Amino acid sequence: MSAQRDWLATELAHRGVRRRDFLGFCATMAAALALPDTAAAQIAKAVGRTEKPILLWLEFQDCAGNTESFLRASRPTAAEIVLDVLSVDYHETIMAAAGEQSRENRERVVKEHPGGYLAVVEGSIPAGANGAYCTIGGESALAIAQHVCGNAAATIAIGTCAAFGGLPAAAPNPTGALSVADAVPGVKNLINLPACPANVENLTALIVHYLTFKSWPPLDAYRRPLFAYGKSIHDNCERRAHFDAGQYVELWGDAGHRAGYCLYKMGCKGPVTFQNCPNVRWNGGTNWPIGCGHPCIGCAEAGFWDRMTPFYQHLAGIPGFGAGSSVDTIGGLAVLGVGAAFAGHGLIQIAKRSRDEIEPVPVKPPKGVV
Amino acid sequence: MARVVVDPVTRIEGHLRIEAEVDGGIVRDAWSSSTMFRGIEMILKGRDPRDAWVFTQRICGVCTTVHAIASIRAVENAIGAAPPPNARILRNLIIGAQAVQDHVVQFYHLHALDWVDIVSALSADPVKTSSLAQSISDWPLSSAKYFAGIRDRVKGFVDRGQLGPFANAYWGHPAYRLPPEANLLAVAHYLEALDWQREFIKLHAVLGGKNPHLQSFLVGGMATPVDPTSQAALNAGTIAQLKQLVAKARDFVVRVYIPDLLAIASFYKDWAGHGRGVGNYLVYGEYPDDDSAKPALFLPGGVIRARDLSKVEPFDPSKVTEYVAHSWYQYRQGDHAALHPFKGETQPNYSGPKPPYDRLDTEPESKYSWLKSPRYDDQPMEVGPLSRMLVAYASGHPRVKALVGAVLQTLNVGPEALFSTLGRVAARGIETQVLAEKLEDWVDALAANMASGELRIHDNSKWDPNTWPVDAMGAGFHEAPRGALGHWVSIHNGTIQNYQCIVPSTWNAGPRDAKNRRGPYEEALLGTPVADTKRPIEILRTVHSFDPCMACGVHVVDAKRHEIVRVRAV
Numbered sequence: 001m002s003a004q005r006d007w008l009a010t011e012l013a014h015r016g017v018r019r020r021d022f023l024g025f026c027a028t029m030a031a032a033l034a035l036p037d038t039a040a041a042q043i044a045k046a047v048g049r050t051e052k053p054i055l056l057w058l059e060f061q062d063c064a065g066n067t068e069s070f071l072r073a074s075r076p077t078a079a080e081i082v083l084d085v086l087s088v089d090y091h092e093t094i095m096a097a098a099g100e101q102s103r104e105n106r107e108r109v110v111k112e113h114p115g116g117y118l119a120v121v122e123g124s125i126p127a128g129a130n131g132a133y134c135t136i137g138g139e140s141a142l143a144i145a146q147h148v149c150g151n152a153a154a155t156i157a158i159g160t161c162a163a164f165g166g167l168p169a170a171a172p173n174p175t176g177a178l179s180v181a182d183a184v185p186g187v188k189n190l191i192n193l194p195a196c197p198a199n200v201e202n203l204t205a206l207i208v209h210y211l212t213f214k215s216w217p218p219l220d221a222y223r224r225p226l227f228a229y230g231k232s233i234h235d236n237c238e239r240r241a242h243f244d245a246g247q248y249v250e251l252w253g254d255a256g257h258r259a260g261y262c263l264y265k266m267g268c269k270g271p272v273t274f275q276n277c278p279n280v281r282w283n284g285g286t287n288w289p290i291g292c293g294h295p296c297i298g299c300a301e302a303g304f305w306d307r308m309t310p311f312y313q314h315l316a317g318i319p320g321f322g323a324g325s326s327v328d329t330i331g332g333l334a335v336l337g338v339g340a341a342f343a344g345h346g347l348i349q350i351a352k353r354s355r356d357e358i359e360p361v362p363v364k365p366p367k368g369v370v
Numbered sequence: 371m372a373r374v375v376v377d378p379v380t381r382i383e384g385h386l387r388i389e390a391e392v393d394g395g396i397v398r399d400a401w402s403s404s405t406m407f408r409g410i411e412m413i414l415k416g417r418d419p420r421d422a423w424v425f426t427q428r429i430c431g432v433c434t435t436v437h438a439i440a441s442i443r444a445v446e447n448a449i450g451a452a453p454p455p456n457a458r459i460l461r462n463l464i465i466g467a468q469a470v471q472d473h474v475v476q477f478y479h480l481h482a483l484d485w486v487d488i489v490s491a492l493s494a495d496p497v498k499t500s501s502l503a504q505s506i507s508d509w510p511l512s513s514a515k516y517f518a519g520i521r522d523r524v525k526g527f528v529d530r531g532q533l534g535p536f537a538n539a540y541w542g543h544p545a546y547r548l549p550p551e552a553n554l555l556a557v558a559h560y561l562e563a564l565d566w567q568r569e570f571i572k573l574h575a576v577l578g579g580k581n582p583h584l585q586s587f588l589v590g591g592m593a594t595p596v597d598p599t600s601q602a603a604l605n606a607g608t609i610a611q612l613k614q615l616v617a618k619a620r621d622f623v624v625r626v627y628i629p630d631l632l633a634i635a636s637f638y639k640d641w642a643g644h645g646r647g648v649g650n651y652l653v654y655g656e657y658p659d660d661d662s663a664k665p666a667l668f669l670p671g672g673v674i675r676a677r678d679l680s681k682v683e684p685f686d687p688s689k690v691t692e693y694v695a696h697s698w699y700q701y702r703q704g705d706h707a708a709l710h711p712f713k714g715e716t717q718p719n720y721s722g723p724k725p726p727y728d729r730l731d732t733e734p735e736s737k738y739s740w741l742k743s744p745r746y747d748d749q750p751m752e753v754g755p756l757s758r759m760l761v762a763y764a765s766g767h768p769r770v771k772a773l774v775g776a777v778l779q780t781l782n783v784g785p786e787a788l789f790s791t792l793g794r795v796a797a798r799g800i801e802t803q804v805l806a807e808k809l810e811d812w813v814d815a816l817a818a819n820m821a822s823g824e825l826r827i828h829d830n831s832k833w834d835p836n837t838w839p840v841d842a843m844g845a846g847f848h849e850a851p852r853g854a855l856g857h858w859v860s861i862h863n864g865t866i867q868n869y870q871c872i873v874p875s876t877w878n879a880g881p882r883d884a885k886n887r888r889g890p891y892e893e894a895l896l897g898t899p900v901a902d903t904k905r906p907i908e909i910l911r912t913v914h915s916f917d918p919c920m921a922c923g924v925h926v927v928d929a930k931r932h933e934i935v936r937v938r939a940v
Contacts, residue, residue, distance in 0.1 A: 051532075052530070052532050052534075054532075059385075060406075061406060061408050062431075062921065063383075063428050063429060063430050063431035063432075063921050064383045064384070064430070064431045064432050064921065065428070065430075065431020065432075065434065065582045065583055066431070067431070067432075068431050068432055068434065068581075068582040069431075069582055071475075071564070071567065071568065072568050072571065072581065072582075073568070084527070086534075087532040087533075087534040088534045088535050089532075089534055089535070089537065091535055092378050092380045092381075092382075093380070093381065093382070093383065093480075094381065094479065094535050095380050095381070095535040095536075095537075095539075096380075096381070096483045096488075096535060096536050096537075096539035096540075097380065097537065097538040097539045097540075098376055098378065098379055098380040098381070098539075098910055099375065099376040099377055099378065099379070099380075099906075100375075100904075101538045101539065101540075101905075102378060102380050102538075103378075104538060105537055105538050126407075129718075129720045130724050130725065131725045132698075132720045132722060132724070132725060133406065133407045133408075133720075134385065134405065134406040134407070135385070135405045135406075135725050135727075136377065136378050136385060136405065137377045137378060138377065138723075138725060138726050138727040138728060139725055139726045140725040140726070143725065143726065167408070167410065167413065167425065167428045168408040168409070168410075168413075170413045170425075171413065172412060172413070174408070174409030174412045174413070174718070175407060175408060175409055177408070196428065196583060197431060197582055197583060251828075251830050251833075252588060252590075252591060252593060252827060252828035252830060252833070253591070253595060253596075253825070253826055253827040253828045253830070257595045258595040258596075258597040258600050258602065258603045258825070259600055259602055259603075260600065260601070260602025260603070282575050282579065282580035282581070283568075283571065283572050283574070283575035283580060283581055284568075284572065286572045286575035286576060287575040287576055287579050287580065288579050288580060289579035289580060289585035289586070290579070291579060292575075292576075292577065292578060292579035292585070292586045292593065292594050293586065293593045293594050293595050293602075293603075294579060294585045294586050294588075294593035294594075297424060297585070305413070305425070309417060309418065309421055310417070310418040310420070310421055311418075311420075311421045311424060312418070312420055312421070313418075
């Protein structure tokens with residue numbers, strides 16, 4: 001047995017994980033990433049390597065929701081292995097070092113491993129007030145992001161704030177909050193992992209893909225991995241049959257609500273939101289928002305705080321929106337419908353603000369495997 | 371006199387900077403500064419009040435329920451919506467679970483490494499560790515073999531040479547006082563608690579769809595249907611699931627967390643003499659027991675002044691005000707005013723040094739934080755688990771009295787020990803046990819309602835904004851894990867006209883006020899010993915004892931004259 005295998009076996013044993021379970025985890029990861037069966041062995045090998053890739057996790061205008069999501073990694077022991085397989089050299093919420101010593105840890109990595117570490121960014125980055133809306137150790141978030149992400153092998157923008165500006169960038173964007181793409185122009189190998197917060201299952205899958213193949217999975221136009229953001233919520237929703245049958249919740253707690261009918265009329269944004277919540281669900285597959293009776297709020301989409309609100313206003317009626325319509329047609333029409341819904345409910349002001357003051361995230365051509 | 375700067379203060383939520391003057395190994399003065407600002411209340415203006423909870427919830431992803439709860443209560447108060455009994459019970463369960471999970475995580479993952487030296491654990495004897503573990507608890511994971519495994523695992527981690535999040539900390543600092551075996555025990559439970567928190571919080575996914583950022587709240591009730599005959603609603607299967615989750619939570623708290631807390635505290639009893647703070651304690655109260663306008667509360671509200679436990683004043687919402695004299699905002703009528711949140715106004719006005727900077731300007735007239743300075747009856751107040759336990763203790767809450775008494779007896783200290791860094795740590799543990807024991811009652815109440823056919827979850831009569839008055843104002847009060855939280859909302863023609871939050875970490879971490887009276891962190895740091903100004907672990911101990919949550923603390927209200935930065939994407 002090689003030293004590498006030996007280390008992994010020891011780690012697994014100490015965590016009470018049988019090797020069979022670990023390989024099962026790798027197979028699940030391969031399936032989540034839509035990879036062939038043979039990829040599971042490759043993943044197992046990559047995860048068991050001895051030298052741990054370094055990760056620096058930066059928090060700026062954030063709520064730590066993505067950090068908390070990270071701590072909920074759901075396949076218990078296997079997810080911890082993934083944590084241990086990375087060397088998380090900077091993460092303010094969990095690291096033991098503080099103040100100057102914590103900064104030293106971050107700077108040592110940037111200096112000694114330029115182009116050789118992963119950066120994760122949580123939270124938006126304010127450009128206003130010369131950067132004074134967010135400073136760490138006296139340095140602006142903007143300067144830290146440009147320095148750390150600018151020297152990283154790749155950057156993961158986790159959560160909608162880092163990916164698209166998110167809540168701080170919602171109209172009227174008081175602090176000039178930016179996404180990573182806008183704050184660090186030309187940043188290399190940027191992957192956006194939006195949602196509020198991002199589902200840790202997708203982060204885990206993304207990291208394992210990177211470790212295994214030294215590349216990123218194919219991305220959509222917003223630089224989101226297709227394996228997690230390739231289909232709409234509506235397309236995979238467990239309540240879809242009720243939508244097609246015209247069975248809707250009309251009032252909170254009514255017979256339809258109790259029976260699990262479609263939440264479309266209560267404001268569900270599932271038709272215009274692309275994420276895999278219905279498939280992977282949350283907290284170890286325990287549940288998801290629609291599963292507990294509340295509409296989707298569209299949190300994985302750029303500008304959702306302005307474009308998906310009011311949350312309880314349903315998307316406009318779509319002709320022919322029913323069984324047999326393609327999701328692309330429905331999605332496209334429904335997106336147009338959001339604007340109509342604003343106008344119809346006298347909330348043009350917010351919709352207008354969002355159009356005037358928030359530019360869309362620049363769409364860079366997806367590079368696929370970078 | 372040396373200026374000690376700790377920035378970032380790590381193992382907290384958000385961005386906190388502490389500057390302290392240290393002379394002769396003692397903190398002589400201190401400044402607490404929040405260094406991040408988002409402007410969420412500005413963003414809320416003009417929006418649908420029924421959406422507000424989703425926005426405010428994102429103030430914090432750690433205490434991920436608290437700003438949702440305060441928001442729906444504020445809007446319900448404004449429009450007169452009356453949530454039915456099931457909504458109250460579900461909210462109590464969600465709030466209680468949040469507090470229990472949050473407190474355990476705070477103890478093990480945010481605070482423990484101020485007291486526990488991981489490197490020392492490497493030299494522990496597993497047999498002695500096992501004896502120690504079994505002497506303080508009957509928790510089954512306590513064999514010598516188990517602790518040998520943990521020790522070898524930590525050793526393997528260290529031997530690989532990549533210490534990751536444990537690198538460059540204050541290991542070996544003389545202020546660490548636990549024997550190697552106690553350190554190893556704590557490291558084992560650090561790892562166990564990481565698993566435990568992830569499993570227990572599935573309770574939030576059951577009742578809220580997901581955690582963080584549960585998604586089942588509604589103005590007027592909850593979105594989670596209750597129906598024992600449906601597979602798409604909370605039913606008997608859910609009751610069974612909840613019962614199992616709360617039983618496991620209680621088990622871990624009573625058999626792991628509390629014994630560890632007492633064992634570790636027994637080595638640090640001198641910390642009952644540090645971190646005294648302002649000595650005034652404010653509690654709004656929490657966990658309504660009935661559905662009346664003024665419900666009985668499981669944990670009572672009240673105010674204690676000057677550490678006088680013989681007297682608890684009732685809380686009066688009209689006595690809450692905020693100063694901006696040392697905050698990066700300005701008031702139209704002058705920065706020395708104190709304004710009630712309904713009349714609150716805030717205009718960001720950064721006057722600190724341009725980044726990058728080495729030192730803040732902390733001269734007597736200077737501003738140095740994005741936090742404002744809340745005051746109650748013009749006095750600084752500490753909020754949080756210590757305040758809640760003191761008010762409950764002084765009000766005669768039977769379970770709190772019993773547990774406080776037991777803890778004081780075990781540590782062989784008097785009640786005055788509570789007013790301290792160690793007192794905050796102990797109070798958080800006591801509250802966790804009180805709540806972990808209480809959760810099952812709410813599960814039973816939910817089951818009883820199901821059995822009686824009480825299935826309502828929402829007050830539909832006020833859902834339509836056309837049923838609201840043209841102008842409405844409301845306040846929502848909540849006890850978050852970190853303390854007293856209030857939201858104030860003004861609604862005009864169905865949209866938000868003004869919104870303000872005063873949150874626990876603003877009370878505790880706020881800067882000096884117009885009369886130059888320090889905030890609770892600043893006051894608590896006075897007199898703290900600092901053995902090595904390059905490694906000020908003692909400062910972290912006192913600051914962490916408050917459980918800082920900085921993203922919560924920063925807010926802004928009045929958008930009338932605010933600075934809007936227009937940013938064009940490039």
